[in-house]
Amino acid sequence: MNIVESEQQEWQARVLESFMQVVKAPYGDFTHLGQLSEAIADDYSLQLMVEFLSRNPQGRRALQERPRLGKVELHQLHKLPENTLGYIYADHMIQNGFTPPPVREIANDDFSFLGAHLGETHDIWHVVTGCDTNKAGEIELEAFYAAQIYASRFWLTLLAKNLLKTAIEDIELCEQHMDALATGWSRGKQARPLFGIQWNQLWKTPLEDLRTQLNLERRMGETVAAANDAVTFS
């Protein structure tokens, strides 16, 4: 075995160990998710992701300018008209008891920007895609990410984790979870790219207008999380 193969095997062993910790942890355990994200990151897949995201002007500009979401005032956003992204996002955060994403300095490299950007916009992706925060909704959104961010080892690993947990913990939900995965993948491929959007310039835009622009309307048969929209967004 040469050095490269040896390093590859060590890396895979670390990833699998981290994967098992996430499988054994309850859903939404962010400590282990963070560790998995760190363990699985490598220069090769980062390069593939950056090349893929740079294929469209929005992604290319975001990788150059690295715009950040900045400070989010949920109670200010919650005063906007009820059909706006800002109101619905704030309502989603408040109803779920979530705090706004922290404003933190990051290192001057693509990987740090990718992590920060995707992390701080995650709940906005939930809102614009209409994916609930239950297990099926998270699976739909993970598959959506996998479609929108080619070569992301992280999202594929989360999908593997959730199929495995479904198999051993929630087998009654297998149809719901597989539907969610297939729907998220299909919608992620059909939608315009969400990566790199400067959401903080869109708080006052009606959510329905954004969904139309981004090709995010649900189609016939894509009903996984739709029934929950009324609860989450009303």
Next chain:
Amino acid sequence: MNIVESEQQEWQARVLESFMQVVKAPYGDFTHLGQLSEAIADDYSLQLMVEFLSRNPQGRRALQERPRLGKVELHQLHKLPENTLGYIYADHMIQNGFTPPPVREIANDDFSFLGAHLGETHDIWHVVTGCDTNKAGEIELEAFYAAQIYASRFWLTLLAKNLLKTAIEDIELCEQHMDALATGWSRGKQARPLFGIQWNQLWKTPLEDLRTQLNLERRMGETVAAANDAVTFS
């Protein structure tokens, strides 16, 4: 922790150990797959599967009568007209260097029949669905099984395994493999049930007629393994 919880945790630990062995093994390592199939089987999911498969007359009859494929003479089948199931199945087996499924006695219970029936018809499912035997084709067929056999922990676990292996070994194939998974799931839901079909009475039937009857024609956009049909089945 009560006894039920304790047994549940021990079962999950055995399944996860078996899962990791399959992840670390090369593709198509049947020893570890057999161990996983044994480890993950439990009365509860078997009951769900049997209830689901009994919902249609074909499945109900198969579970009562437990028909077996019997001895398969590949070289005899290979003399049938080239458009028949028998010829195309035999050709698939010969081209891939596969031996016919063994004829073996089984215990007198649903689980043994399920395992024997699904095992000995697996390559027929490959042929009628048009799923190749490469990684994408196996993933498509696994998702097809997951749709056709509700509550099967085994197929869901294999999908989890293959998404995890894609993430850490074959990230360039992520789009192809996710497409295969979504397509297999969708086709499995659209197709008529394959479980319980007495294939040995259909060797002389043209494959295209069978695909029409079973609603197995590929639709627009379902192109995952279609390009390989010409190689496998010509």
